[in-house]
Amino acid sequence: MPRSVNHVASRAKRKRILKLTRGYFGARKNVWTVAKNTWEKGLTYAYRDRKNKKRVFRALWIQRINAAARIEGMSYSQLMGALRRAGIEINRKVLADLALNNPEAFKAIVAKVK
Numbered sequence: 001m002p003r004s005v006n007h008v009a010s011r012a013k014r015k016r017i018l019k020l021t022r023g024y025f026g027a028r029k030n031v032w033t034v035a036k037n038t039w040e041k042g043l044t045y046a047y048r049d050r051k052n053k054k055r056v057f058r059a060l061w062i063q064r065i066n067a068a069a070r071i072e073g074m075s076y077s078q079l080m081g082a083l084r085r086a087g088i089e090i091n092r093k094v095l096a097d098l099a100l101n102n103p104e105a106f107k108a109i110v111a112k113v114k
Contacts, residue, residue, distance in 0.1 A: 060096070065095050
């Protein structure tokens with residue numbers, strides 16, 4: 001008795017992954033094994049970079065806060081320490097947004113903790 005293989009399902013699976021690799025360069029878009037490996041590797045990069053994104057944004061917020069704080073005559077660490085002592089609980093994301101888009105509000109916060 002010949003071996004039964006579900007060609008419909010396996011072709012559909014290949015088609016689905018090849019559709020996901022559309023736009024890749026060279027053999028990465030149309031050669032099954034290369035495309036599959038590239039797609040799987042892309043998933044690991046996506047997982048890794050979802051974690052890295054948080055680090056990168058936190059670093060950006062800190063740089064923005066530091067730049068705005070130095071205009072007001074304080075360093076980043078002095079400002080964050082003063083905020084903690086004053087009991088002002090404001091996260092870095094909001095603080096960086098204020099520093100960039102609403103300098104008056106940022107000045108008011110710095111004046112409150114000085």
